[in-house]
Amino acid sequence: MELYGYWRSSASYRARIALNYKQLDYNYIPVHLIKEGGEQHKQAYRQLNPNGLVPTLVNGPVILHQSLAIIEYLEETHPKPSLLPGNAQKRGAIRAIALDIASELQPLINLRVQQYLVRELDADDNAKQAWLAHWFKQSFTALERNLEEVSGQYCVGDDFSLADVCLVPQVYSAERFGIALEDYPLIRTIYQRLLELPWVAAAHPSKQPDAES
Amino acid sequence: MELYGYWRSSASYRARIALNYKQLDYNYIPVHLIKEGGEQHKQAYRQLNPNGLVPTLVNGPVILHQSLAIIEYLEETHPKPSLLPGNAQKRGAIRAIALDIASELQPLINLRVQQYLVRELDADDNAKQAWLAHWFKQSFTALERNLEEVSGQYCVGDDFSLADVCLVPQVYSAERFGIALEDYPLIRTIYQRLLELPWVAAAHPSKQPDAES
Structure with missing residues (x-):
């Protein structure tokens, strides 16, 4: 492949x-x-x-x-x-988190969107940073609340899954863009745990x- | 339910x-x-x-x-x-189109993003319309090219699928936002065909x- x-x-x-x-x-x-x-x-x-x-x-x-x-x-x-372990209900919870990240947050912060903001809407560095901070806050606040319900050792229970596959790169992006993470203790804890896994590292x-x- | x-x-x-x-x-x-x-x-x-x-x-x-x-x-x-008919390759093609729409285009044009553009970036009606037109053009140009490869009666071959489920609402949005569709003959033809189906109507x-x- x-x-x-x-x-x-x-x-x-x-x-x-x-x-x-x-x-x-x-x-x-x-x-x-x-x-x-x-x-x-x-x-x-x-x-x-x-x-x-x-x-x-x-x-x-x-x-x-x-x-x-x-x-x-x-x-x-x-x-x-499996990256989708469990029954249909659990797989639904896993896919929902994966899509919260891949279909709600990431499309708004990716390179081509940042380029458009600067090129077409005259966004300066502050405006661009405010854009990034806003969408991270929207998504991570909701994700943290969701994780309170469904997480265990990992995002959904104690099995590594597609939700974790999506979480790691998004927190990496947050760090890269200087997004503060102190309001999201579960996201931070699970992220740190995931970074130790050899297939993630x-x-x-x-x-x-x-x-x- | x-x-x-x-x-x-x-x-x-x-x-x-x-x-x-x-x-x-x-x-x-x-x-x-x-x-x-x-x-x-x-x-x-x-x-x-x-x-x-x-x-x-x-x-x-x-x-x-x-x-x-x-x-x-x-x-x-x-x-x-089934909304995911066929083998793994075909199901991959179906999901790719569904995600092209749900993870690339729709997140950029939805209500909360339009509200942010106006509220925080002082976008006037022209700037907002240019934003919508830009992302529709990016996505629909790529989708039209993709459909040349994979479509039949419907988005992927001749079976109704998840790709069609995602196409219909997106073309409806395009019409609602006044996006011109003449450059996308396959999208238009398949959309019209889909609207006739009773479960879509x-x-x-x-x-x-x-x-x-």
């Missing part, structure tokens, strides 16, 4: 954690999101991924984009160990071949 | 189509997103849905938010007729008890 990604992209980070957890070998092919206006916009890459976003997974004839679609595909083709942006200092 | 939703919310619209397709009876409980600052922010509703977003599905002890998590739950508990915002003229 080949994973096209970018070291600091949170969606790429999710895919790496999932592949590692399932002990699947893959070639990591870096797509530089910034250099020369962004390699993701080049024709060759757009043929793999019409959105010009990362990651993309290639597995023989299968070409898949969207990190959660990639991970559901891996779950169906390599079910053990190996997926860290700083460990990737395209990492920059 | 009870579905908390709002007639014009595209995520609620998705859930209604899925419930109808699977012929599941449900009580529809309107949550008015605008009246009195938004019923979704009230304490009673936040206990069901920590994000203060719609929809929420309640099925006995199961309380679920996030439309795609709700639909995956319905798929697992009521697998026939019954889910239309105008048919809901909380619809306003």
Whole structure:
């Protein structure tokens, strides 16, 4: 399998954690999101991924984009160990957290949106930082409340799951953007616990071949 | 089952189509997103849905938010007729389109983001319209190209699927926001075909008890 990604992209980070957890070998092919206006916009890459976003997974004839679609595909083709453990109710709770992060928070803070704010809406550094802080606060406040109900050792009970796969890169982004985390003790505690797991540690942006200092 | 939703919310619209397709009876409980600052922010509703977003599905002890998590739950508990037909590759293509819409486009154009643009970034009507037009163009251009590869009668081949469930409300939103669709012939053709299906027609915002003229 080949994973096209970018070291600091949170969606790429999710895919790496999932592949590692399932002990699947893959070639990591870096797509530089910034250099020369962004390699993701080049024709060759757009043929793999019409959105010009990362990651993309290639597995023989299968070409898949969207990190959660990639991970559901891996779950169906390599079910053990499972990233969606438990019954339908528990799997629902896991997917809800994954989507709270991937469908509510991350789309608002990603690179292309930040670029639009500066380019088209004249956002200065303060306005951009306020935007990031606002959406992190909205999402993390709700997530912390949700975790009070459903978490155990990890986001949903005591089993590692897709919810944890999504949490780690989002807290990494929060730290990168200077978002204060003291109001979210469960998020912080679970994040620290997750970072110790070998399949999570190996997926860290700083460990990737395209990492920059 | 009870579905908390709002007639014009595209995520609620998705859930209604899925419930109808699977012929599941449900009580529809309107949550008015605008009246009195938004019923979704009230304490009673936040206990069901920590994000203060719609929809929420309640099925006995199961309380679920996030439309795609709700639909995956319905798929697992009521697998026939399937919204994820086919093998893992096809299901991947279906989920990728669903997420292109639900995780890339919709989060950028929803009510709370439009409110933030106006309130915090002084966006006037032109700037707000340019924002909407930009993200629709980004997503629909990529989706149209993707559909050239994977569509048949419907978004992915000739089977109705989760991809179609997500397409209908998004094109409805595009029309509502005055987005021109002439550059997207496949999106338009498939959308028109989908509107004829009885389980789609019954889910239309105008048919809901909380619809306003």
